[in-house]
Amino acid sequence: MDRLKQKFSDMQAVVTVLAVLLMMPPIILIFNNAGIVGQIPVVVAFIFGAWLVLILVTWWLVRVSNNMSPEKPEEKPEQINNHTPLVGTDI
Amino acid sequence: MLSSQLVLTTSFLYVAFLFLIAFLSDRASKSGSTGLLQSPLVYTLSISIYCTSWTFYGAVGSAGRNGLEFVAIYLGPTMVFVGWWWFLRKLVKIGRSQRVTSIADLISSRYGKSTTLAVLATLIAVIGTTPYIALQLKAVISSLEVITGATETFATTAEHYDSRIRTAFWVATGMAIFTILFGTRNVDANERHHGVVAAIAVEAVVKLVALLAVGMYVVFAIADGPGELLSNPRITEVMATKNIFGERWITLTFLAAAAIICLPRQFHVTVVENSDDNQLKTAAWMFPLYLFLISLFILPIAAAGLIFLPENANPDMFVLTLPLSQGQGNLALLAFIGGFSSATSMVVVASIALSTMVSNHIVMPIALRLPWLPLDASGDVKRLILMSRRFSICLILGLGFLYYLFSHEGGALASMGLIAFAGVAQFLPSVIGGLFWRNATARGAILGLVGGFAAWAYTLFLPSLAGTAELTESLIANGPWGISWLRPEALFGLEGVDPLVHAVAWSMSINAFLFVMGSLFSEARPLERLQAALFVDVFKRDGGPETQFIERSASTSDLFSLAQRVLGRDEASKMFATDEASNNNNETSLISSPEFIARLERRFAGNVGAASARALISRVVTGERITFDAVMKIVDEAQQVIEYSHQLEQKSTELEQTASQLRDANEQLTQIDQQKDDFLSQVSHEMRTPMTSIRSFSDILSNAEDLGDNQSRRYLGIISNESERLTRLLDEILEANRLERGELTLNIETVLADAVLARGIDTCQGLANQSGVTINRTGETDHVMVKADPDRLCQIFINILSNAIKYNASDNPVVDINSRTADGNYIVEFTDNGPGVPAADGERIFGKFTRLEASASNRPGSGLGLSIGRELARKFGGDLRLVSGGETGARFVLTVPVV
Numbered sequence: 001m002d003r004l005k006q007k008f009s010d011m012q013a014v015v016t017v018l019a020v021l022l023m024m025p026p027i028i029l030i031f032n033n034a035g036i037v038g039q040i041p042v043v044v045a046f047i048f049g050a051w052l053v054l055i056l057v058t059w060w061l062v063r064v065s066n067n068m069s070p071e072k073p074e075e076k077p078e079q080i081n082n083h084t085p086l087v088g089t090d091i
Numbered sequence: 092m093l094s095s096q097l098v099l100t101t102s103f104l105y106v107a108f109l110f111l112i113a114f115l116s117d118r119a120s121k122s123g124s125t126g127l128l129q130s131p132l133v134y135t136l137s138i139s140i141y142c143t144s145w146t147f148y149g150a151v152g153s154a155g156r157n158g159l160e161f162v163a164i165y166l167g168p169t170m171v172f173v174g175w176w177w178f179l180r181k182l183v184k185i186g187r188s189q190r191v192t193s194i195a196d197l198i199s200s201r202y203g204k205s206t207t208l209a210v211l212a213t214l215i216a217v218i219g220t221t222p223y224i225a226l227q228l229k230a231v232i233s234s235l236e237v238i239t240g241a242t243e244t245f246a247t248t249a250e251h252y253d254s255r256i257r258t259a260f261w262v263a264t265g266m267a268i269f270t271i272l273f274g275t276r277n278v279d280a281n282e283r284h285h286g287v288v289a290a291i292a293v294e295a296v297v298k299l300v301a302l303l304a305v306g307m308y309v310v311f312a313i314a315d316g317p318g319e320l321l322s323n324p325r326i327t328e329v330m331a332t333k334n335i336f337g338e339r340w341i342t343l344t345f346l347a348a349a350a351i352i353c354l355p356r357q358f359h360v361t362v363v364e365n366s367d368d369n370q371l372k373t374a375a376w377m378f379p380l381y382l383f384l385i386s387l388f389i390l391p392i393a394a395a396g397l398i399f400l401p402e403n404a405n406p407d408m409f410v411l412t413l414p415l416s417q418g419q420g421n422l423a424l425l426a427f428i429g430g431f432s433s434a435t436s437m438v439v440v441a442s443i444a445l446s447t448m449v450s451n452h453i454v455m456p457i458a459l460r461l462p463w464l465p466l467d468a469s470g471d472v473k474r475l476i477l478m479s480r481r482f483s484i485c486l487i488l489g490l491g492f493l494y495y496l497f498s499h500e501g502g503a504l505a506s507m508g509l510i511a512f513a514g515v516a517q518f519l520p521s522v523i524g525g526l527f528w529r530n531a532t533a534r535g536a537i538l539g540l541v542g543g544f545a546a547w548a549y550t551l552f553l554p555s556l557a558g559t560a561e562l563t564e565s566l567i568a569n570g571p572w573g574i575s576w577l578r579p580e581a582l583f584g585l586e587g588v589d590p591l592v593h594a595v596a597w598s599m600s601i602n603a604f605l606f607v608m609g610s611l612f613s614e615a616r617p618l619e620r621l622q623a624a625l626f627v628d629v630f631k632r633d634g635g636p637e638t639q640f641i642e643r644s645a646s647t648s649d650l651f652s653l654a655q656r657v658l659g660r661d662e663a664s665k666m667f668a669t670d671e672a673s674n675n676n677n678e679t680s681l682i683s684s685p686e687f688i689a690r691l692e693r694r695f696a697g698n699v700g701a702a703s704a705r706a707l708i709s710r711v712v713t714g715e716r717i718t719f720d721a722v723m724k725i726v727d728e729a730q731q732v733i734e735y736s737h738q739l740e741q742k743s744t745e746l747e748q749t750a751s752q753l754r755d756a757n758e759q760l761t762q763i764d765q766q767k768d769d770f771l772s773q774v775s776h777e778m779r780t781p782m783t784s785i786r787s788f789s790d791i792l793s794n795a796e797d798l799g800d801n802q803s804r805r806y807l808g809i810i811s812n813e814s815e816r817l818t819r820l821l822d823e824i825l826e827a828n829r830l831e832r833g834e835l836t837l838n839i840e841t842v843l844a845d846a847v848l849a850r851g852i853d854t855c856q857g858l859a860n861q862s863g864v865t866i867n868r869t870g871e872t873d874h875v876m877v878k879a880d881p882d883r884l885c886q887i888f889i890n891i892l893s894n895a896i897k898y899n900a901s902d903n904p905v906v907d908i909n910s911r912t913a914d915g916n917y918i919v920e921f922t923d924n925g926p927g928v929p930a931a932d933g934e935r936i937f938g939k940f941t942r943l944e945a946s947a948s949n950r951p952g953s954g955l956g957l958s959i960g961r962e963l964a965r966k967f968g969g970d971l972r973l974v975s976g977g978e979t980g981a982r983f984v985l986t987v988p989v990v
Binding site: 009012013015016019020023024025028029032034036038039040041043044047048051052054055056058059062065066 | 159162170172174176316317318319322330331336337340376379380383386387390
């Protein structure tokens with residue numbers, strides 16, 4: 001697979017896992033206290049803040065993926081090059 | 092309070108406006124301008140039918156009762172969309188390539204176009220959605236009552252109840268008509284309903300604007316900013332009463348995530364109505380943003396309701412009652428329209444999705460099996476589909492109405508919605524397994540769905556109807572026949588758990604377990620394997636190559652009449668005409684190609700679902716045969732490619748390893764070969780000298796007749812000496828060989844080391860005297876005993892000593908022999924003042940036949956002495972080393988362990 005595409009795929013995985021981790025116990029329990037930030041309860045600020053960050057990161061990733069042209073003409077020769085050493089291993 | 096005329100008129104006008112939008116959009120799409128209609132924005136807005144009246148009214152109610160718990164319902168879908176790359180992308184791609192019409196169709200199609208599964212999934216979807224429809228009815232009725240102030244006009248509760256039921260009936264009827272007009276104009280469920288989508292997109296905007304408007308008004312007009320509301324003890328107390336971030340939070344998030352995929356209406360807008368990848372890409376962030384915005388003001392509104400409204404006010408209606416309490420009639424009306432929007436859009440899409448399922452998977456298969464139902468005229472299948480869809484819509488709304496009646500108008504909105512969520516979540520194992528697990532089978536899916544759904548119905552659906560009959564009441568309290576461990580809300584003694592968590596845990600575990608086990612212990616049919624490959628490897632394969640795996644033929648005229656019945660005359664003619672044009676031959680072929688039959692089947696599938704399409708086509712095709720080998724090939728192709736590349740990688744590593752081993756072996760062989768050559772030349776060289784002298788002296792003896800006796804005896808003595816030397820040499824070679832092979836037998840015994848050393852010195856004394864070498868013996872090791880073969884040990888001493896004597900070219904040659912014990916070893920040092928051994932040759936001299944260039948000339952010796960000495964010393968557990976070479980002489984150290 002294209003290295004760039006692989007990287008993008010990895011980043012997608014990170015964001016997805018992050019989304020789950022942030023909003024689930026135990027992490028969310030850290031913020032579940034009686035604290036108040038600028039008159040707003042900490043846990044409310046955390047949930048909505050993290051939510052917004054996740055949306056922004058997803059938006060950014062989609063933009064990145066749109067900039068990646070899915071089919072590059074030079075992809076094929078590259079692949080062949082990648083495979084030649086397999087065949088021609090000198091013994 | 093607003094007058095009911097005003098409210099009803101506004102509602103009707105609003106509905107008319109929606110119709111106009113739908114009508115215009117349909118017309119625009121027919122004339123080919125689908126630009127805006129297929130835009131990612133409209134797509135995203137249509138997905139937001141996720142936010143129903145449950146969100147609009149119920150979320151505020153939930154926030155007023157349980158604080159932040161409502162957020163989980165929106166975080167689950169956010170996670171699914173943020174992770175679109177992993178699941179939705181594949182689901183949508185499959186939906187498009189297989190022309191999937193509903194979630195039941197997806198499941199049936201994946202598991203070999205199974206009719207049983209299609210029916211089962213349809214039933215689950217219909218029953219699972221019923222509470223949800225009831226929820227919308229309840230929300231519309233309650234909001235209508237609240238906004239018109241109807242609650243206060245009734246004298247008795249019975250009268251009130253009757254009127255409410257009447258309203259519910261008329262609302263349900265109105266919605267049914269609305270949906271039929273909206274949703275059953277097109278037959279092809281797979282063809283996008285542009286009109287409907289446009290209308291629900293508008294409704295999505297309306298409900299968002301309405302909720303935001305109420306939110307802004309509450310936060311900035313009633314209160315003084317969000318801080319004032321959120322820090323008020325009324326809401327902070329609610330938030331602090333219990334820790335919501337426990338098992339219920341996890342369950343809710345999971346259910347919501349499952350629902351965004353499995354709810355029939357979500358599946359419809361996300362998968363069926365999807366037309367390209369860009370739509371999904373945009374929805375990936377825009378839909379979570381929509382959810383974020385719609386959730387933003389829910390907590391403040393709930394807080395304001397708790398603070399400013401009377402104690403007994405219903406939290407579910409805060410969105411309406413707050414503006415009303417402030418005399419803001421117009422804002423309340425806007426809020427009402429927003430709630431109305433969220434209810435109607437949900438009901439419309441859910442009924443369309445469900446009616447498609449019912450008509451495709453239940454009505455059609457039955458109709459196809461009824462021989463007396465004449466389906467011969469042109470387009471009558473199409474009519475049948477339309478009729479059955481209309482009927483299904485009425486049925487679905489009727490069921491919703493009945494549930495509303497029997498559930499005693501349900502509980503809170505949120506809990507009704509959650510029952511539906513848990514019901515449709517039963518699809519999840521089969522869907523995920525179907526998309527990612529090649530070996531999932533129809534048997535597994537059926538078992539999982541039946542088991543999970545039964546568990547859901549027993550542990551959650553049944554208790555939700557509590558109070559309607561004596562029987563259910565006692566069943567829930569004591570279990571069936573008084574068996575307490577079968578109580579629906581404490582199954583198998585699992586007590587003290589939230590009922591929702593309890594039901595989800597049991598139903599999902601049973602479902603997943605049966606699904607996996609059923610798949611593992613059953614064999615997939617060929618068609619199942621084929622479909623599994625097409626689904627799981629959807630990204631590796633483009634288009635529908637299954638044609639080459641199904642061999643069948645049909646007469647074109649039969650197919651045409653069938654197509655006419657299903658698609659209508661115009662559509663069918665068009666399709667057959669394009670086929671002929673693409674075939675590029677002028678004469679119409681009598682037999683249709685398998686490719687065309689497959690294309691036709693997919694086209695039918697868009698109308699009636701995969702299973703029915705297959706049944707229809709099977710009526711006219713003959714000789715259908717799935718070429719098993721070919722299926723096996725396609726099924727295992729991808730796997731094979733992966734395995735093959737793994738194997739290649741492995742092989743190449745193995746090859747590399749083997750190559751390097753071979754290189755090493757080759758080097759060793761070359762070395763050994765070199766050594767062998769050296770050995771041979773050394774041996775021949777060694778043997779040559781004595782042989783030459785033996786031959787020349789024997790020649791002299793035989794040829795010269797005048798040789799004196801003395802002379803002859805001397806020559807014979809030389810011959811004898813040389814032969815002896817030759818024998819010794821051969822003995823040494825043999826011994827070295829035996830030593831190397833480990834064949835030498837040693838007579839190991841405990842001996843006095845010094846005694847053996849003395850014997851060795853004595854033996855060499857003659858040679859020393861001859862060469863004028865002085866031997867000095869020092870050291871006190873009188874009683875040291877070692878374990879060794881005494882003769883061999885003596886031989887080592889002799890070998891070292893004789894070398895020291897032979898090669899000593901000093902003017903005053905001396906050999907010092909010192910013995911001592913250290914670290915449990917008997918150590919003898921032989922130090923001479925000869926030419927020494929260059930550092931570079933320190934180890935070489937222990938090799939076979941090694942004699943240093945400088946000293947090699949004219950000195951007798953095999954060059955095996957030190958080699959044999961070291962081998963022997965090691966056999967005794969000691970060693971023989973050269974500790975210092977250099978200019979001033981060599982020093983050899985022999986160590987043997989002391990007993």
